[in-house]
Amino acid sequence: MDAALTLFAERGYLGTSMRDIASQLGMRAPSLYNHLESKQELLQDIMLRTMENLVADHQMAVATTNDVAEQLRRAMEAHVRYHARHPREVRIGNAEIWNLEQPAQDRVRKLRRDYARSWQDVINRGVDEGRFQTPSPQLASYAMLEMGIGISLWYHEGGRLSESQLAYYYGDMALRLVSAESG
Amino acid sequence: MDAALTLFAERGYLGTSMRDIASQLGMRAPSLYNHLESKQELLQDIMLRTMENLVADHQMAVATTNDVAEQLRRAMEAHVRYHARHPREVRIGNAEIWNLEQPAQDRVRKLRRDYARSWQDVINRGVDEGRFQTPSPQLASYAMLEMGIGISLWYHEGGRLSESQLAYYYGDMALRLVSAESG
């Protein structure tokens, strides 16, 4: 539900009441229960869908080439584009894991772990092939993941930089981080 | 208050009740009001103190040298060390701005802006001196700031990397990001 996305992103899960969401839709709170089970279900749907889409975009991006430097660039571009396009989802995803009840919380954590591991695999392969150079592939991957997250906080569509410029610059920075020649 | 720090960091400001905090101290909630004005006062104290200390550490680090590459390295090291040493404060600082009432919220935002601007100044100077190379000094500064924030989420003292190793590696990555020769 779009209204919930906006409100959760702005005020947080606990800071948003069912009455708030309903009022955004011109209804009263009880009416919501004709369309959903509970507030928690809303959060779980949002977070699971968000992580699954992110991972899907990532895998698609990595699969489009065999050149490891190009893989890293495209992974970063997909990462950045996703964060620029879905800032509300990402903000919720990063802030509200603790408010997710089990077993959904563990499912999201597993998706995150898989995502991080896939990044490390790319970097490790680059190091093995002698294309990348870094003191710690793990730290490099963490840094790259984090770099994208901030985008969801300040990027908005009409800004100085287009989404494509943003993606290109961040892809560039990812390659610099491991001292790679740009693809 | 140390108990509030831990609880706010774990469950969030809205997810923590005065009864929770009191119970962590072996008291009942009303007793807390002998020592503080309100729950909001707790949050404001934590966040203002945190940002002021971070800025102070940063300015101290940058002032210790005139070489711009070394300034960038030391700024990143101070940034990383602060996030590794004060994970609870940083987590709260990043998650709870929206729960800060005015005028404290604007004060914190201003401190953040000043901090970010100081990073951009260093990078811009490096570019002007021909020591750094980057398509966008602003994006580079955002990326560096973000890189540190994640540390507060996963670093703990007994981990595989010591705080000093962490600081060194991240300083290294900051210089790589702007393609600078290490100091």
Next chain:
DNA sequence: GGGACGTCTGAACGGTCGTTCGCCAAGGGA
């Protein structure tokens, strides 16, 4: 026309929240 269905609603539920109040025990200065 009539009943079944989907949807919105006011009222209300039990619970938790931040905070206030009046009371009580302990301790120290006179």
Next chain:
DNA sequence: TCCCTTGGCGAACGACCGTTCAGACGTCCC
């Protein structure tokens, strides 16, 4: 000994929370 301060406490406050429920309305098929 008396008094005053300090700090902790049970009870209680009004507000708000997520959710339930019985009813009211409209729309469709028969």
